[in-house]
Amino acid sequence: MLAALALPGLQAAAETIPDAASISVDYLHYQDSQPGMDRITVRSPSVTVALPVAGQWLLEAGVVGDHLSGATPRYHTSVSGASRMSDERTGADVRVTRYVGRATVSAGAAYSGENDYHSRALSLSGTLATEDRNTTGGFAIGVSNDVISPVTKTVVGERRHTFEWMATVEQVLTQRDVLKADLSHSRGRGYFSDPYKFVDNRPRERDSTSVLLRWNHAFNDGSALRSSYRWYTDTFGIRAHTLGAEWEKPLAGGWAVTPAVRLYTQSKADFYFDPVYDSNFGAPFPPGYVFGTTALMSADQRMAAFGAATVGLKVAYGFSDGWSVHVKTERYRQTAGLRWGGSGSPGLSRFDAQTWQVGLSKQWR
16 A cells, blocks of 8 residues: 555655644554464554744654564465564654745655664655646655565575656646646666565566556535555566545544545466475475576465455544544455456465554644
8 A cells, every 4th residue: 555655765745834743653553364363463653743844844754663473474375383473673764845935855764674674765856836836746766775684594685776766746627626646667676585485586676667546536515535546567577456545524523534445456476376386396396396496486475466455444533722533444355356357366365454553643833
């Protein structure tokens, strides 16, 4: 979902500077499962702040800490006691934006670190609006550098470098309708394999392109419909489509509810193989496997062909003194049978995930 909103390291600046400082504190709980077994649990507190300075500058910063534990598949959807894991991740980002008339210029930096993976990213972006403020264009570039050193020592100090850009245009169509289009491209070089999975050898290059279209419509009763479509393609051979919609409905007394739905489908990567194993070696080796081969192959179900559906609900309450609170939940289901226009990869277990998020925020005017 984050990839559908913005590229890693890239984020579009608001057209006008906020007139109030704000702070938000959130806690997210994530649990995924397969039939008869809970898998990964994530507990993630985060804090974000936004501070306008001198009417022309905006400073934004955030920090998040993730605690992960549970069982991960060794290949396809097979899980054993040997695949139990526990890890901690800390992430932080900061962004400074300068507002000059109808234009903005932003610079940002981000860091994410855990036991076996460290990532650093830098970004630069700008926007320019027409005199009537009905059309806004923007462009952003970002670079990231990742270092991968798994505890299994299968590789040590492997690196991945990514350069990405995003062009965007936002058009006010009517007093109630806004259309936005983003074109993104990412060029990655380095280590893309999963060091914790058997017979996982992926290309050392991955280029991807995506187009994101968003339409927001406001109704007479104060509610708003936000819809989106995203098309994605990469050099791994994956082609994906995402449809999303959410309807924010204000209620009496400062309450608001936002139901949401999202549908996703993708084709398999060129090097993904189905769960049919070699008659001599058995799982997880594919038919005809030769030890020492450098052939590209992966048994990661995320590289398979599948479809997914997400339904969610957010309930929020705003106090008169600038405080607000919200609770949000989402339910995700992924199966081969949900793939659009044809069957997905066979032999994969159903995958489910549930998220709960509680947030508290304050604005000072």
